[in-house]
Amino acid sequence: MFAVEMVANRDELERRQRAKLREMIDALRAGNAFYREKLKRVDFDPQRDPLAALPDTTRAELQQDQADYGPFGTNLTFAANAYTRIHQTSGTNGRPLRWLDTDESWGWWKSGWRTIYAAAGVRAGDRIFFPFSFGPFIGFWSAFEAAEGLGVLRIPGGGMSSSARAAAIFELGVTVLCCTPTYALHLAEVAEREGRDARGSTVRLIIVAGEPGGNVPATRAAIEAAWGARVIDHAGMTEIGPWGFEHLDAPGGIFVNEAEFIAEVIDPQTLTPLDLGRAALPATGELVLTNLGRVGSPLIRYRTGDIVTLRESPLPAVCGYRWAAGGVCGRVDDMLVIRGNNVFPSAIENIVREFAGVAEYRIRIVEESSLRELAIELEPAERAAGPALAAGIEGAIRDRLHFRPRITLVDPGALPRFELKAKRVVRD
Numbered sequence: 001m002f003a004v005e006m007v008a009n010r011d012e013l014e015r016r017q018r019a020k021l022r023e024m025i026d027a028l029r030a031g032n033a034f035y036r037e038k039l040k041r042v043d044f045d046p047q048r049d050p051l052a053a054l055p056d057t058t059r060a061e062l063q064q065d066q067a068d069y070g071p072f073g074t075n076l077t078f079a080a081n082a083y084t085r086i087h088q089t090s091g092t093n094g095r096p097l098r099w100l101d102t103d104e105s106w107g108w109w110k111s112g113w114r115t116i117y118a119a120a121g122v123r124a125g126d127r128i129f130f131p132f133s134f135g136p137f138i139g140f141w142s143a144f145e146a147a148e149g150l151g152v153l154r155i156p157g158g159g160m161s162s163s164a165r166a167a168a169i170f171e172l173g174v175t176v177l178c179c180t181p182t183y184a185l186h187l188a189e190v191a192e193r194e195g196r197d198a199r200g201s202t203v204r205l206i207i208v209a210g211e212p213g214g215n216v217p218a219t220r221a222a223i224e225a226a227w228g229a230r231v232i233d234h235a236g237m238t239e240i241g242p243w244g245f246e247h248l249d250a251p252g253g254i255f256v257n258e259a260e261f262i263a264e265v266i267d268p269q270t271l272t273p274l275d276l277g278r279a280a281l282p283a284t285g286e287l288v289l290t291n292l293g294r295v296g297s298p299l300i301r302y303r304t305g306d307i308v309t310l311r312e313s314p315l316p317a318v319c320g321y322r323w324a325a326g327g328v329c330g331r332v333d334d335m336l337v338i339r340g341n342n343v344f345p346s347a348i349e350n351i352v353r354e355f356a357g358v359a360e361y362r363i364r365i366v367e368e369s370s371l372r373e374l375a376i377e378l379e380p381a382e383r384a385a386g387p388a389l390a391a392g393i394e395g396a397i398r399d400r401l402h403f404r405p406r407i408t409l410v411d412p413g414a415l416p417r418f419e420l421k422a423k424r425v426v427r428d
Contacts, residue, residue: 013320017262020292022046027077027295034065034075035300051264052273056288056301062239063095072098077296087138089238090421099138099238100297106145108260108293109138112242113146115257119318120207120232121248122176124151127202129174131157131165131187132419138238139209143178152176162417166191169201176205181213181223181231182422188226189359189381199228207232210421212346215252215327218353233327240302241291244324250315254324263322264288264301265310268332276310282325284309286332305332307344334425336365338374338403345425351396352376357385358393360415365427366406375406379415 025046028035038055066073076083083100090096101109122128130144134156147154155172157165166187169177177184184206188198206229213219214233223231235244235254243261244254256263265274265285274283287306291299308324315323330344337343345363352361357380364375378393380386386409398404 010320013258017258017292018046021262021290024292024295024298025300028298028300032075032077032298034073035298038300050273051262051290051301054301056271056303057299058303059097059239059305062097066097067095072100075297075299076100077298078102083296086136087141087238088136090137097239101294102296105294105296106142109142109241110146111293112236112257112260113142114150116143116207116232116234116242116245117147117150119245119247119255120176120205122147122150122152122205126175126205127153127155127173128176128178129155129157129165129169129172130178131160131162131183132179133158139236139242140178142242143207162187162190163194166194166196169203170196173202175202176207177203177227177229178207178209180210180418180421181208181216181219182211182418184208184223184231185219185226186417188223198226201227203227203229205230205232207234209234209236212328212330213349214246215254216346216350216353217252218350222353235306235324235328237304240289240299240304241294243289243291244327246327247315247318249317250313250323252326253311253314254327255313255318255321256310256324258321260291260293262290262292263310265308266303268307276322278312281322282309282311284329287324287328306330307332336372336374336425338372338401341402343374343401343403347401348374348376348397349424351400352378352393354396355389355392357381357389359412360417361424362415363425365425367427373406374403375408377408377410377415379410379412381412383412 029039044053082102084103085101085106088096088098128147130140132140144154191198208214208231214231220231233246233254236242244256246254265283266288268286274285276283287304287308289302289304306328307330308328310322311325313319313321313323330346335342335344352358359381360379362377366373366375378390380389390407390409394407
């Protein structure tokens, strides 16, 4: 088994962070037009001043910069011929962002994934299956390439049907599966439909990303029950990097990889940074990150939109890093207001997935007059079980989230399945 690189204590960690930050800011002032403009009126000493003295960076700024200076924008520290990789965000939050990496920055991305593998308990001799098509999405490109040199067998699953992928898992003796939580459930469903029991496969770890489901308790439990394997969550973004990892010995949360990221938490309404001192934790708010090893296309104080609750590490082996309890709890722009109740889609998912027999579901937001209603399209695995499922889910949502959803049963197979990020919230 590989090891997570650690530091002696929090003070040493912060000293290293500030040294890396100083080097990065010097490089940006010299060569990065985007940040040179943002920093030109800022007198900032990386060794002394609080990070909040620096301006933040938003996705909207980056999108506008790429629209104005296409195709890549001005957040590039080196000449164009220094960049060797291009990836792209999904575009679920508006105009997709194109992101370039140098060889050095791509090496930094892969080192982040090696930390994910180490914390998950991946070991030499494992067989890792990547059941997705290799398009512009960065996450599993980096996962695939980072596994090189670890003594594992990497099995690509692009260009295959779900049926062929399910068969390959059994025939090739796969031990580690990398996919979204939704697709892990779908592959188990496909295997069962074709007479295979996913619990009887050799899969022992399922590393998930791309959705909050890996740390939604009911979804995690459903995946682990379907496969008889341990689910490991992690977090990252195309533009910021692989910032979080779950440790095999600390389920139910994600460590911030603070060797490579400086983390802040701000109040989503006032944008005021919260105190992250030991005595002030836990702290709940929007996660703000500064990456420290992606100098070619960096981000300073990037507002991720992710809502987290940071606590001290629950694990002595990872003593210096803060821990996001429950992983990413939701997104600032995902919160729904239903009859005066603030609800994250992940809270609804946690209730729906508690009920065995749910094959898939979709949330519809219906605007009627001045009221907003929430409707759920529910696809049961077996048609006959539908009415009882609908009644149970309606009651649980009413009792725990304090509103009554409209639930409509749909035929088995009627709702879409997703290979990457699932889109389960639609607006009429």
